[in-house]
Amino acid sequence: MSKPDETGRGRSGVSRRAFLKGSGAAAAATAMTGAPGLEAEAQGAEPVAGLTTITLTVNGTPHKVEVEPRTTLLEALRMGLNLTGAKPISVDGASGGSLVLVDDKPTSANTVLAMDMVGKKIVTVESLISGDRVDAVPMAFVHHDASQCGFCTPGFIIAVKAFLAKNPKATEAEIRAGLNGNLCRCGTYANIIPAVLEVVKGGGNG
Amino acid sequence: MVEYVWPSKEDSSVLGKSIDKIDGVPKCTGTAKYSYDINPDKVAIARALGCPHAHAKLKSLDLSKAEKVPGVVAVSAMKKVGDEIQWQGDLIAVVVGDTEGAVAEGLDAIVAEYEQLDVFVEDANLEAAEAAGRTAKAGGKVQLEKEPDGDDPDFEEKELARLFKESAAVVEGRYGIAAITHMCLEPHGSTCEWKDGKLTAHLSTQNVSGTAGQFAAPLKVTADDVTVHCDYIGGGFGSKFAVDRWDSLAAQLSKDLGRPVRLMLDRDLELKNGGARPSGYAESKVGADKDGVIKVWDTHFLSAGGFGGAPVNQSVIPYVIVPPNYRRRGTNVKINTAPVRAWRAPNHPQGCAMTQTAIDDIAAKLGLDSYDVFERNLVNVEDKDRRGVYAEEMKIAAKLIDWKAKWHPHGKGDKKGSVVSGLGMALHTWGGGGHPSTCMVKIHPDGGVETFIGSQDLGTGTRTVIAIVLAETFGLPVEAIKVNIGSSKYPASGPSGGSTTVGGVSESSRHAGLDALVQLNEKVASKLGVPAESLVAKGGRIHAKDDAEKGLSWKEACSLLGMSPLEVTSKGAPGRNSKLSSSGVGGVQMAEVEVDRETGQVKMKKFVTVQDMGLVVNHKTAVSQIYGAMVMGVAYALFEERLMDPRTGAFLNSEIADYRLPRLGDIGEFVVEIYEPESERARGVIGLGEPPVIGPGAAISNAVANALGVRVPVLPLTPKRVLDSLQLAARNA
Numbered sequence: 052m053s054k055p056d057e058t059g060r061g062r063s064g065v066s067r068r069a070f071l072k073g074s075g076a077a078a079a080a081t082a083m084t085g086a087p088g089l090e091a092e093a094q095g096a097e098p099v100a101g102l103t104t105i106t107l108t109v110n111g112t113p114h115k116v117e118v119e120p121r122t123t124l125l126e127a128l129r130m131g132l133n134l135t136g137a138k139p140i141s142v143d144g145a146s147g148g149s150l151v152l153v154d155d156k157p158t159s160a161n162t163v164l165a166m167d168m169v170g171k172k173i174v175t176v177e178s179l180i181s182g183d184r185v186d187a188v189p190m191a192f193v194h195h196d197a198s199q200c201g202f203c204t205p206g207f208i209i210a211v212k213a214f215l216a217k218n219p220k221a222t223e224a225e226i227r228a229g230l231n232g233n234l235c236r237c238g239t240y241a242n243i244i245p246a247v248l249e250v251v252k253g254g255g256n257g
Numbered sequence: 258m259v260e261y262v263w264p265s266k267e268d269s270s271v272l273g274k275s276i277d278k279i280d281g282v283p284k285c286t287g288t289a290k291y292s293y294d295i296n297p298d299k300v301a302i303a304r305a306l307g308c309p310h311a312h313a314k315l316k317s318l319d320l321s322k323a324e325k326v327p328g329v330v331a332v333s334a335m336k337k338v339g340d341e342i343q344w345q346g347d348l349i350a351v352v353v354g355d356t357e358g359a360v361a362e363g364l365d366a367i368v369a370e371y372e373q374l375d376v377f378v379e380d381a382n383l384e385a386a387e388a389a390g391r392t393a394k395a396g397g398k399v400q401l402e403k404e405p406d407g408d409d410p411d412f413e414e415k416e417l418a419r420l421f422k423e424s425a426a427v428v429e430g431r432y433g434i435a436a437i438t439h440m441c442l443e444p445h446g447s448t449c450e451w452k453d454g455k456l457t458a459h460l461s462t463q464n465v466s467g468t469a470g471q472f473a474a475p476l477k478v479t480a481d482d483v484t485v486h487c488d489y490i491g492g493g494f495g496s497k498f499a500v501d502r503w504d505s506l507a508a509q510l511s512k513d514l515g516r517p518v519r520l521m522l523d524r525d526l527e528l529k530n531g532g533a534r535p536s537g538y539a540e541s542k543v544g545a546d547k548d549g550v551i552k553v554w555d556t557h558f559l560s561a562g563g564f565g566g567a568p569v570n571q572s573v574i575p576y577v578i579v580p581p582n583y584r585r586r587g588t589n590v591k592i593n594t595a596p597v598r599a600w601r602a603p604n605h606p607q608g609c610a611m612t613q614t615a616i617d618d619i620a621a622k623l624g625l626d627s628y629d630v631f632e633r634n635l636v637n638v639e640d641k642d643r644r645g646v647y648a649e650e651m652k653i654a655a656k657l658i659d660w661k662a663k664w665h666p667h668g669k670g671d672k673k674g675s676v677v678s679g680l681g682m683a684l685h686t687w688g689g690g691g692h693p694s695t696c697m698v699k700i701h702p703d704g705g706v707e708t709f710i711g712s713q714d715l716g717t718g719t720r721t722v723i724a725i726v727l728a729e730t731f732g733l734p735v736e737a738i739k740v741n742i743g744s745s746k747y748p749a750s751g752p753s754g755g756s757t758t759v760g761g762v763s764e765s766s767r768h769a770g771l772d773a774l775v776q777l778n779e780k781v782a783s784k785l786g787v788p789a790e791s792l793v794a795k796g797g798r799i800h801a802k803d804d805a806e807k808g809l810s811w812k813e814a815c816s817l818l819g820m821s822p823l824e825v826t827s828k829g830a831p832g833r834n835s836k837l838s839s840s841g842v843g844g845v846q847m848a849e850v851e852v853d854r855e856t857g858q859v860k861m862k863k864f865v866t867v868q869d870m871g872l873v874v875n876h877k878t879a880v881s882q883i884y885g886a887m888v889m890g891v892a893y894a895l896f897e898e899r900l901m902d903p904r905t906g907a908f909l910n911s912e913i914a915d916y917r918l919p920r921l922g923d924i925g926e927f928v929v930e931i932y933e934p935e936s937e938r939a940r941g942v943i944g945l946g947e948p949p950v951i952g953p954g955a956a957i958s959n960a961v962a963n964a965l966g967v968r969v970p971v972l973p974l975t976p977k978r979v980l981d982s983l984q985l986a987a988r989n990a
């Protein structure tokens with residue numbers, strides 16, 4: 052009988068880690084030299100290893116956070132800054148669970164490296180509440196009971212924020228076509244559709 | 258003597274209304290903390306290594322290189338050399354480190370050698386399973402109206418043959434439903450903090466009150482030294498009742514290392530270990546009279562419970578519609594996958610999908626309207642009391658989906674290009690009686706109310722249910738009740754499984770609330786000089802029933818308590834004598850689909866559920882539960898299945914990108930109606946989580962059969978299965 056893998060590595064244990072380690076080095080080079088990572092590496096820049104302190108601008112505030120070259124933005128947010136709204140659900144962003152806005156673009160925080168985020172504007176779901184003031188999108192989710200267990204909800208809300216920023220007058224058909232990057236297991240889709248429509252009608256995706 | 262009853266509908270101010278979840282804002286702003294999110298100071302990250310083989314013996318395990326990886330603080334074996342591993346992904350070792358990167362590197366540095374053993378994962382293949390020695394009896398039952406004459410050993414076969422011969426229509430077919438996983442978006446795991454001889458375990462659990470002891474024993478402490486804490490759980494669906502071996506290890510590692518440890522499974526290992534629903538494949542022969550009323554049923558079914566897990570229970574075959582003569586025989590196929598776990602409405606979705614499809618095939622064979630055939634078969638519903646309810650619910654559902662106008666005989670509908678449409682339906686049933694639960698209510702002299710129950714919220718809205726019950730009881734607004742759940746230190750409550758939580762906590766909260774109110778009323782009564790029995794709590798006041806002016810505000814009333822808060826702890830009393838709760842619900846689901854005969858793609862057009870559930874506590878969250886169950890139903894009817902490689906036993910789609918689930922654009926139009934006439938309300942609270950997830954498989958399969966005129970026999974109805982069935986039908990025609 053063939054023995055394809057004697058090392059005992061799990062399927063998920065190989066490709067992604069190797070990828071992150073590889074691109075981590077490239078990212079470190081980017082952070083150090085300011086040149087695109089691969090180019091820098093090609094020019095012989097030394098990849099850095101170990102902990103480095105970087106500054107991430109999250110929800111309008113600069114934060115110092117200690118990261119390794121291979122640290123993802125998701126780990127930096129969750130572990131470094133205790134902002135745990137973005138969730139680790141899939142390895143590759145297929146669930147939309149770790150969405151944050153990076154320079155206004157919805158980005159799966161587990162698919163980008165923290166070091167690459169220096170100088171960018173990062174917005175997390177936690178920015179949508181301040182004291183008693185809650186943003187229109189999460190409020191519409193509450194009114195339409197568009198969360199059950201709630202684990203996917205923060206990612207969904209960021210997706211809706213980004214979707215409505217581009218489609219402020221979205222119709223129901225556009226909503227059904229445009230929010231398919233996020234996965235909910237409890238099945239809140241039927242509640243999310245009217246919640247998003249309510250925000251459109253209220254014009255309140257601010 | 259307190260009478261534990263609910264107020265009438267007219268008298269209810271919040272009970273049964275549509276109330277926003279009181280924990281909606283934390284859930285929707287990312288501030289709710291799940292077990293995965295608990296970040297105690299210096300928490301170490303632990304990840305597990307899964308076995309790459311589906312059946313193997315561990316020959317050697319070298320952890321030394323992993324231990325030397327910078328940032329790794331501990332490596333712990335979960336298997337010994339010589340141990341036999343029975344499924345791919347079973348946990349071999351755990352690496353603990355300071356960062357995810359260090360842990361990943363540590364996992365890569367573990368060297369394990371295996372001797373591979375024979376693998377069997379073909380849960381649908383009886384012949385192969387028998388050849389591989391992988392079968393076991395899974396129970397069965399024979400029921401025949403006619404008594405055997407004498408000792409004829411062939412009576413059973415002869416009688417079944419006679420009944421089939423006398424049937425106006427006989428359908429023979431194979432009907433199946435593939436295995437699926439739980440796919441909890443928060444994987445199984447915990448964050449464990451050992452400190453000063455005590456453990457706090459932030460466990461992702463459906464069973465806050467029942468898990469402390471499971472942690473305690475291996476740590477050689479007693480349950481009082483353990484606090485299990487779970488404010489929010491990211492999905493369970495029946496798979497998170499116990500402390501898993503990796504949770505015990507996380508606790509041990511925290512004790513050994515003197516720092517908190519978080520061990521969550523990654524997605525791949527979650528799907529391989531965290532629970533699956535057993536598959537079911539039925540070879541059925543069904544006989545009916547000319548009107549489509551089922552007279553005789555004979556099924557042999559296969560089911561695979563995974564290594565050491567239980568297969569589908571034979572009791573659900575046939576399902577809801579049970580003719581006077583039937584035989585069911587089951588075989589458990591032993592496969593190399595992790596043991597199955599309870600999955601929302603255990604057994605029922607499989608039973609429904611494997612048997613109510615055959616009923617629809619009887620309708621097709623006789624050229625009858627499926628609705629009429631299901632309606633006539635209500636005489637075969639075992640619970641006689643339910644027959645009339647189903648009939649009413651069918652009428653409502655038919656109206657909502659416009660059955661009469663849209664129905665066409667199987668395969669005879671209009672075509673829009675290559676697209677055909679169809680209608681299908683199914684019936685379901687469930688228990689849903691409340692579990693044992695204890696509630697402590699604390700009323701403070703300043704009017705504040707808080708309550709403690711060792712329950713948990715799976716997304717049902719447990720907190721809001723408790724708040725509604727106590728708000729109704731005390732005549733206060735919902736937000737006045739501060740609800741505390743999610744700790745094993747609170748009064749014990751049952752695990753959240755089988756739709757038992759809402760019934761359970763409604764019982765205990767109402768009991769505790771009424772018991773407390775009696776004591777408070779006595780003080781108010783003596784202050785006002787009226788009999789305590791004449792007082793009611795309503796609109797923020799306690800006043801005489803027939804004279805609203807004669808009373809005190811809630812705050813004034815509470816000030817009579819003096820210096821100490823009033824604390825009352827009461828148990829619920831679900832069961833036969835309870836007027837607050839009962840069990841036994843049902844419903845009807847009707848689906849409208851469009852099928853493209855060229856691509857094989859099935860699209861949901863409209864999906865209707867009419868559901869009874871006794872007395873509704875929160876209409877808003879009840880409807881959401883039904884919507885959610887319908888989405889999960891669409892998922893297993895059209896999209897999801899666990900794909901195993903028959904040669905290697907590899908789990909082929911253990912990542913989210915590969916494990917197809919419906920997205921927001923896949924669901925079509927959903928319509929829900931809760932059937933709640935006074936007769937239902939009088940039954941008290943009954944759980945709802947499971948029932949509406951049962952019927953979608955059969956209803957959607959029947960709709961596809963109606964569209965195509967061809968049965969696609971195995972769920973999920975993927976484009977490939979649809980095209981294969983069409984091809985087979987064309988060849989046979």
